[in-house]
Amino acid sequence: MNVIIKYLFIALATLLLGLASRIYFPTSGFIHDYVGDAIWAGMVYLGFRMFLNPYPCQKSVNAALVFSFFIELLQLYHATWIDAIRKTRLGGLILGFEFMWSDLISYTIGILIAFIIDNYWITNKLKL
Numbered sequence: 001m002n003v004i005i006k007y008l009f010i011a012l013a014t015l016l017l018g019l020a021s022r023i024y025f026p027t028s029g030f031i032h033d034y035v036g037d038a039i040w041a042g043m044v045y046l047g048f049r050m051f052l053n054p055y056p057c058q059k060s061v062n063a064a065l066v067f068s069f070f071i072e073l074l075q076l077y078h079a080t081w082i083d084a085i086r087k088t089r090l091g092g093l094i095l096g097f098e099f100m101w102s103d104l105i106s107y108t109i110g111i112l113i114a115f116i117i118d119n120y121w122i123t124n125k126l127k128l
Contacts, residue, residue, distance in 0.1 A: 007050035010122065014043040014114075022093075037103050038110030040093075041068045045114040061115050068107040075099040 018039035025032040045064035052060045074082075076099045085091035096103070 003053050004050050006122070007046055007053070011043050011046040011050065014039060014046060018043060019093075034102065034106045037106035038113065041107035041110035042114035044068055045111045046118070049118060057115055057119055060118075061111055064111045064114075065108065068111065069104060071095060072099060072103050072107065 018036055021031055021036040021039060025036075041064060044067055045060055048060040048063040048067070049057070052063065071094070075096050082095070086095050086097055
């Protein structure tokens with residue numbers, strides 16, 4: 001199976017896991033507040049890994065961190081047009097609503113976990 005397809009399947013499974021964290025834990029709590037964000041960032045890492053596969057994993061880590069931190073910092077910006085996008089379900093899931101320092105920590109942890117899983121399990125065991 002193609003490397004891109006393998007990462008796509010794993011990213012989609014991660015997406016479903018992240019959505020489940022929002023569906024089954026809809027109110028504030030550790031899983032809703034932190035685990036869902038870590039899963040989202042792990043999915044971002046896998047997305048970059050899909051396309052940056054010929055390069056070392058560190059490039060995907062860096063790209064995922066920059067992207068995730070940019071999205072979080074973008075939450076400080078509240079113009080009518082972007083808030084309208086955030087009010088849609090997809091826009092809210094991707095862009096979030098309000099800036100939180102703890103999200104940056106969750107993103108970092110999620111990306112590091114995805115990197116570890118990728119580096120020691122996916123890449124080595126699946127012979128990517």
